[in-house]
Amino acid sequence: MTSTRTLPDVLANEGIADLTGLWPTETVQGWNDKLDPMFAAIDAEARSYVGADQLVNTGIFAELFSDPVRRLIAGIQPSALLYHCHCYEIAAGQDKSHIHAGKLQGWHKDWDTVQYFTPDYPSYLSLFVLLSPVAGDDGPFEFQPQSASEGLRASAQIVQLVGPVGTAAIWNRSYFHRAAPNRGNVRRRILKISIQPAGLPNDRIGLKEFRDAFANLDDPQLRALVDERRVGTTTPLPDGGDPVEARLFPSSKTNDLGPTAIAYGRIQSISRRLQSLAGVGVITE
Ligand SMILES: O=C(O)CCC(=O)C(=O)O
Numbered sequence: 336m337t338s339t340r341t342l343p344d345v346l347a348n349e350g351i352a353d354l355t356g357l358w359p360t361e362t363v364q365g366w367n368d369k370l371d372p373m374f375a376a377i378d379a380e381a382r383s384y385v386g387a388d389q390l391v392n393t394g395i396f397a398e399l400f401s402d403p404v405r406r407l408i409a410g411i412q413p414s415a416l417l418y419h420c421h422c423y424e425i426a427a428g429q430d431k432s433h434i435h436a437g438k439l440q441g442w443h444k445d446w447d448t449v450q451y452f453t454p455d456y457p458s459y460l461s462l463f464v465l466l467s468p469v470a471g472d473d474g475p476f477e478f479q480p481q482s483a484s485e486g487l488r489a490s491a492q493i494v495q496l497v498g499p500v501g502t503a504a505i506w507n508r509s510y511f512h513r514a515a516p517n518r519g520n521v522r523r524r525i526l527k528i529s530i531q532p533a534g535l536p537n538d539r540i541g542l543k544e545f546r547d548a549f550a551n552l553d554d555p556q557l558r559a560l561v562d563e564r565r566v567g568t569t570t571p572l573p574d575g576g577d578p579v580e581a582r583l584f585p586s587s588k589t590n591d592l593g594p595t596a597i598a599y600g601r602i603q604s605i606s607r608r609l610q611s612l613a614g615v616g617v618i619t620e
């Protein structure tokens with residue numbers, strides 16, 4: 336569904352937009368050819384990762400941050416810096432979400448985004464590219480649009496990220512979302528990028544994974560995305576960006592949460608907010 340609204344507008348006010356097609360399917364298949372042996376070596380783990388440094392070494396990083404992708408990112412956040420950049424697999428045959436399973440059937444906001452949350456501007460974004468085909472029982476990512484400030488609602492309309500390899504979305508980490516349980520018999524594989532303005536605190540860009548990525552990149556336009564020295568600055572990305580029209584994701588189902596769960600979630604949300612304002616208990620994931 337196309338709209339005449341820009342991505343920053345949609346990401347601030349609906350929270351999620353469709354990026355399918357931004358990475359050609361053949362390119363994504365090529366990434367899987369490289370990733371298959373890497374993941375095969377670690378498939379005993381409930382959740383397994385291939386990090387930013389490995390994405391650089393395999394050449395995937397350079398294909399991932401192609402010219403149109405960098406311009407799209409800079410069109411939303413001129414000074415974007417990476418916060419996450421990895422591929423991960425989650426185990427098959429599960430009856431619970433792989434993350435935050437204990438509460439609200441896994442529904443959560445990324446609480447590390449709450450302290451500097453701004454309703455009018457999408458500061459904390461993730462991009463997902465499906466690297467394995469995902470149907471309803473294969474642990475789809477689920478997202479509740481139109482309610483970053485409202486909180487989680489019982490039986491709310493939600494977007495489910497299902498589709499073939501290459502299906503992609505960009506979403507606001509301050510909205511409620513979850514991974515549905517991966518009940519199927521295939522490990523679900525996703526490529527995840529998170530971006531935020533360089534001026535915001537960033538406790539991940541100094542990790543070895545990103546330092547090694549930086550050290551092994553030559554292209555200044557790619558290096559800027561992982562340059563720890565940009566933290567705390569407003570330095571724009573070198574190539575600049577264009578405003579991009581958003582494609583909306585239609586909601587396809589409702590969540591299974593009832594009023595009691597929602598009331599509990601409200602209390603939890605208030606308490607997290609207070610902790611965050613007090614500068615304690617900030618959780619990153
Ligand atoms: O794996 C997923 O589908 C969602 C994980 C999640 O909560 C996140 O990336 O913030």
Ligand SMILES: [Fe+2]
Pocket residue numbers: 443444445512620
């Ligand atoms: Fe999350």
